[in-house]
Amino acid sequence: MFAAIAAAEADDGAGENEVLLLEKNEKLGKKLYITGKGRCNITNASDMEVLFSNVVTNAKFLYSAFYACDNQRVIDFFEKNGLNTKVERGNRVFPVSDHSSDVIATLQKVLKEKKVKVMLHTEVKSLLCENAFPPMEYITGVELMDGTRLPADKVIVATGGFSYQTTGSTGDGYRFARELGHTVTDIRPSLVPFYTVEPYVTQLQGLSLKNVEVRIYDGKKLLYDEFGEMLFTHFGVSGPLLLSASAALKPKFTEKKLSMTVDLKPALSEEQLDKRLLREFEEAKNKQFKNSIGGLFPAKMVPVMLELSGIEPEKKVNEITREERLSFVKLIKAFPMTLNGLRDFNEAIITKGGVKVKEVNPSTMESKLVKNLYFCGEVLDLDAMTGGYNLQIAWSTGYLAGNSAGQ
Numbered sequence: 001m002f003a004a005i006a007a008a009e010a011d012d013g014a015g016e017n018e019v020l021l022l023e024k025n026e027k028l029g030k031k032l033y034i035t036g037k038g039r040c041n042i043t044n045a046s047d048m049e050v051l052f053s054n055v056v057t058n059a060k061f062l063y064s065a066f067y068a069c070d071n072q073r074v075i076d077f078f079e080k081n082g083l084n085t086k087v088e089r090g091n092r093v094f095p096v097s098d099h100s101s102d103v104i105a106t107l108q109k110v111l112k113e114k115k116v117k118v119m120l121h122t123e124v125k126s127l128l129c130e131n132a133f134p135p136m137e138y139i140t141g142v143e144l145m146d147g148t149r150l151p152a153d154k155v156i157v158a159t160g161g162f163s164y165q166t167t168g169s170t171g172d173g174y175r176f177a178r179e180l181g182h183t184v185t186d187i188r189p190s191l192v193p194f195y196t197v198e199p200y201v202t203q204l205q206g207l208s209l210k211n212v213e214v215r216i217y218d219g220k221k222l223l224y225d226e227f228g229e230m231l232f233t234h235f236g237v238s239g240p241l242l243l244s245a246s247a248a249l250k251p252k253f254t255e256k257k258l259s260m261t262v263d264l265k266p267a268l269s270e271e272q273l274d275k276r277l278l279r280e281f282e283e284a285k286n287k288q289f290k291n292s293i294g295g296l297f298p299a300k301m302v303p304v305m306l307e308l309s310g311i312e313p314e315k316k317v318n319e320i321t322r323e324e325r326l327s328f329v330k331l332i333k334a335f336p337m338t339l340n341g342l343r344d345f346n347e348a349i350i351t352k353g354g355v356k357v358k359e360v361n362p363s364t365m366e367s368k369l370v371k372n373l374y375f376c377g378e379v380l381d382l383d384a385m386t387g388g389y390n391l392q393i394a395w396s397t398g399y400l401a402g403n404s405a406g407q
């Protein structure tokens with residue numbers, strides 16, 4: 001949508017560009033609709049350095065795109081077209097209305113104003129080229145599922161990734177690109193939960209832990225260490241910390257078993273925590289161990305902590321040995337789990353991998369292999385952390401592709 005608007009706006013000195021937007025769904029923006037839990041985290045208002053540092057893959061490729069259309073330009077576009085925005089925690093930008101549908105409606109309004117012709121229920125089957133034998137050189141249009149051939153001077157592929165496929169992103173663009181000689185790097189789910197091995201993890205399902213520190217190791221090697229929020233599920237672990245970990249870790253690591261520890265009391269050192277335990281035990285000398293730790297964790301964790309502590313639950317706290325207490329402190333500071341791979345594309349917020357960026361001109365988004373063919377958005381081998389950065393990639397590359405094609 002953003003690329004189509006930019007293409008329609010781009011002035012090549014020969015009058016208005018005629019732009020067709022082909023969408024296979026019955027409506028536009030099905031994925032946009034579910035973004036930000038239905039609120040659409042449009043972009044991130046941090047400065048450029050932060051935008052780049054939140055791009056996980058191929059940040060350098062985005063240099064021209066981010067400068068051609070930065071976050072402020074995106075915000076201005078929506079504000080100018082009647083959508084008020086607000087900035088929340090972490091500089092995340094949302095519509096004031098909290099409705100992603102208003103973002104889509106704004107784009108639709110501008111598409112109409114710019115006279116972009118939108119064709120719904122229109123699925124592209126393949127791209128058409130002149131010189132249909134390698135080297136394929138010029139794009140000449142597209143062929144639809146029903147065999148109709150639509151001629152075009154330029155084609156922009158904005159088909160998205162391979163996740164949440166019910167929204168329409170079924171990876172068609174990867175096929176289009178491959179058919180025309182492009183390389184598509186391995187695609188993998190990202191910003192996605194993890195499976196875990198231990199049965200006690202599923203016992204904790206539904207429990208969310210705030211202000212914890214998660215560390216992930218490959219053997220002894222520390223791969224990830226962040227503070228924040230996590231969630232236990234019926235299959236393993238999720239929540240912001242784990243989604244971010246899935247994006248930050250290299251695919252060679254997410255494919256193998258990794259050990260993870262959760263520091264349940266990151267604000268306290270082991271010594272401070274031990275003192276606190278001692279204090280609690282002294283105040284309730286004759287209490288049984290199982291009845292003395294309720295104040296330390298959410299209720300759902302207590303049975304699991306008792307089990308993992310190895311301390312007899314009925315034991316009186318004044319009979320607990322120093323060794324037992326210190327090993328309990330260690331358990332609280334490093335609650336253990338084993339990660340066993342990522343959940344699949346159906347739950348992945350984004351797709352890692354895509355059309356190889358070395359084969360795309362970063363200043364225009366045009367293919368280096370096929371003239372007049374452009375790529376933008378998640379179909380490219382670009383991905384970022386949560387916080388509005390993935391949509392910023394889509395807006396920036398969409399703007400640059402549309403503007404370049406339009407000119």
Ligand SMILES: Cc1cc2nc3c(=O)[nH]c(=O)nc-3n(C[C@H](O)[C@H](O)[C@H](O)COP(=O)(O)OP(=O)(O)OC[C@H]3O[C@@H](n4cnc5c(N)ncnc54)[C@H](O)[C@@H]3O)c2cc1C
Nearest residue numbers: 024035036041123124159160168169172377378388390391
């Ligand atoms: C649950 C969820 C929440 C998210 N929340 C956020 C968020 O708050 N902030 C953020 O920055 N990012 C978020 N993202 C990521 C963001 O939505 C995507 O990165 C972004 O939508 C990618 O834009 P795109 O235009 O490249 O692809 P898409 O938005 O996937 O659009 C591709 C379009 O192409 C159409 N299409 C595909 N193939 C064909 C074909 N052959 N013919 C015709 N049409 C076709 C599809 O139907 C679809 O409408 C979220 C993703 C998910 C799944």
